Amino acid sequence: MRLARTARWLRRLGAAAGTLLAASVLVFAATTLAPGDAAAARLGGRAGPQQIAQLRHSLGLDQPAWVRYGHWLWHALHGDLGTSYASGRPVSALIAERAGNSLLLGATAAALLVPLAIGLGLWAGMRAGRAADRLVSTATLALVSMPEFVIGTLLVLLFAVGLGWLPSVSVPSAGHSVLTQPQILVLPVLTLLSVSLAQNVRLVRAGVIAANASDAARTARLGGVPEHRVVLRWVLPAAVVPAVPVLARYLAYLLGGTLVAETLFGYPGLAAALVDATAARDVPVVQGVTLLVAAVTVTLNLLADLLAAALNPAARSLS
Incomplete structure (x- = not known):
């Protein structure tokens, strides 16, 4: 075995x-x-x-x-991605400067995705058919129906142009890092979360509804088990475990697919380096950044596959 x-x-x-x-x-x-x-x-x-x-x-x-x-x-x-045609610097050094910003953006969105998806999905699923559930279902359906760049544009119009609460671009001031100006992360993170959060909330909600109507949950309630224990012991595990592999794939997307949000808001990550290198025909930089993004995406999807196989006995038997 x-x-x-x-x-x-x-x-x-x-x-x-x-x-x-x-x-x-x-x-x-x-x-x-x-x-x-x-x-x-x-x-x-x-x-x-x-x-x-x-x-x-x-x-x-x-x-x-x-x-x-x-x-x-x-x-x-061997870790040598060549030398930039434009600056004459090693491509690996250029990537290292920007990769930290991209990782910070993706990791922030990923850290918010898991608790929000599980919390909102559980909250809506336990209130299936009520006004709260209809509100969450309508909002998530709307977010799923719109591409990220449209959502990002709407966020800029609302929070930057309309209310003036947040900057419309995510460019740190000269001499400052992204960490010293966390407000520039808000709109890119919300843009990244939009579709990913909506899909996972709907998935967890469906699992909660099915688990809440299961024989195990009904038997526990008939046996006098308190409702909060029924939710934590039977409903939540039965709803979340099947959703974990899908959630892991979205985490892979957030950590490897921040290019759209970075480009939209001018965030100083790998996307900006890729756009500048493409305009300058700086082939080594284009190749290095693209290969790194591909490697991160493939690696994280591999981890998601292994997680799915570990949690799903049927997947293990068919592998």
């Missing part, structure tokens, strides 16, 4: 590694096939053909694509 479980985990690890390898191929191909020339963009419009050719040779851009991909992948596996 233990060997079979180990074999399943190894298969999952192999699938994750294969996915990441495929992502690296797509990233490299996309940056290679993109229109324009990195050497010409770096030198500017006044450079002559000879200067461009010399720079292409020094950067290795005149080598076959498969050779460049092999060199890039080999160095990336």
Whole structure:
């Protein structure tokens, strides 16, 4: 049994590694096939053909694509993502400066998602059919129906333009870090939470309604067990455990998919670095940031798969 479980985990690890390898191929191909020339963009419009050719040779851009991909992948596996064409700094150092801000944004949203999803889902599910449940159901349905950039725009119009409570952009003042100005995190975090929270609240609510009507809960109530103990002992575990794998996938999204919110609010994270590098044809930075996001997403989804298999016996038997 233990060997079979180990074999399943190894298969999952192999699938994750294969996915990441495929992502690296797509990233490299996309940056290679993109229109324009990195050497010409770096030198500017006044450079002559000879200067461009010399720079292409020094950067290795005149080598076959498969050779460049092999060199890039080999160095990336050893932690060397190359050197920025625009600044001349190591790409890993540039990413390290921005990754902390992106991680702070995603981790803040993730830390709020779990208690809010479980709390609101439990509150609505225990009041199924009442006004409170209808209010939560309507609000979550509205949030699910709108994309993040629309919700973010509406939040700016309400809290920044209309009420003036929060800044419309999430750019820290010169010489200050994000941690010293927490108010700039509020709108990006709310934008990230919008769809993720709505989906998980609806999932937990449905589980609570089913568990509340189960034979175990009814028997406990008939036996005189206090209502709060029925909820904590029978209803909440039965509702939350099936939702945990889905919740874990949303946590993976929040930690690896903050690019939309960062771009919308100008937050100084990896998204800003990616947008600037794309405009400047800074290929090493584009490749490094994209590969890092892909690696984080694949890793967190792997952990979500393992969690789902650990909590669901049927999933374990089918793996």
